[in-house]
Amino acid sequence: xRYEQLRDLVLFEGLAxxxxxxxxxxxxxxxxxxxxMLFQQGEIGDExxxxxxxxxxxxxxxxxxxxxxxxxxxxxxxxxxxxxxxSPRSAxxxxxxxxxxxxxxxxxFKILIGSNPELAMNLLQNSTTRVRNTNQRMxxxxxxxxxxxxxxYRKLQAAQAELIRLNxxxxxxxxxxxxxxxxxxxxxxxxxxxxxxxxxxxxxxxW
Numbered sequence: 001x002r003y004e005q006l007r008d009l010v011l012f013e014g015l016a017x018x019x020x021x022x023x024x025x026x027x028x029x030x031x032x033x034x035x036x037m038l039f040q041q042g043e044i045g046d047e048x049x050x051x052x053x054x055x056x057x058x059x060x061x062x063x064x065x066x067x068x069x070x071x072x073x074x075x076x077x078x079x080x081x082x083x084x085x086x087s088p089r090s091a092x093x094x095x096x097x098x099x100x101x102x103x104x105x106x107x108x109f110k111i112l113i114g115s116n117p118e119l120a121m122n123l124l125q126n127s128t129t130r131v132r133n134t135n136q137r138m139x140x141x142x143x144x145x146x147x148x149x150x151x152x153y154r155k156l157q158a159a160q161a162e163l164i165r166l167n168x169x170x171x172x173x174x175x176x177x178x179x180x181x182x183x184x185x186x187x188x189x190x191x192x193x194x195x196x197x198x199x200x201x202x203x204x205x206x207w
Contacts, residue, residue, distance in 0.1 A: 009075045014116035028103040032095035041092045045082030047103050054099025060091045062141050083109050
């Protein structure tokens with residue numbers, strides 16, 4: 001990692017040139033293709049990342065639906081919460097475009113925090129904002145899904161009501177057919193016999 005790649009980033013303003021030069025020499029870097037994962041939710045993390053080039057998106061899943069939480073670009077710090085509270089990754093991160101990141105281990109992260117007292121407060125504020133935004137987005141997503149489920153339920157109710165109506169019409173038609181059949185001869189032979197008798201009565205004056 002070259003000193004020049006870090007010097008103009010706001011995150012490293014608090015480091016003296018000698019400190020930054022030493023840090024730059026110890027840092028690894030990583031290049032990502034568009035769509036490539038940096039890390040996934042649930043993983044144990046012992047590194048955080050500074051974006052040198054490109055942009056990364058942070059996302060999670062709510063009821064099996066992907067939900068984008070944040071988009072970060074050059075100079076932003078990503079994944080630091082795993083070093084602060086030592087918990088598994090709370091979300092996944094992938095590259096939106098071809099990207100380049102510096103990899104900070106716990107030792108480098110502590111040096112960075114120690115060199116910039118305001119950074120620790122900013123990280124706390126950013127973390128609080130992220131949690132609040134994530135909660136709001138998750139609530140909004142759940143409300144949308146509830147509205148979609150309610151709409152689907154109402155459509156199902158309407159379809160069931162229509163099906164019941166059609167079944168009733170079919171039943172009424174069936175009853176009408178049975179009533180009609182009860183007043184009519186059941187076969188053509190009976191109909192012909194009835195006609196012959198009627199003609200005989202007319203011919204014989206049996207009215």
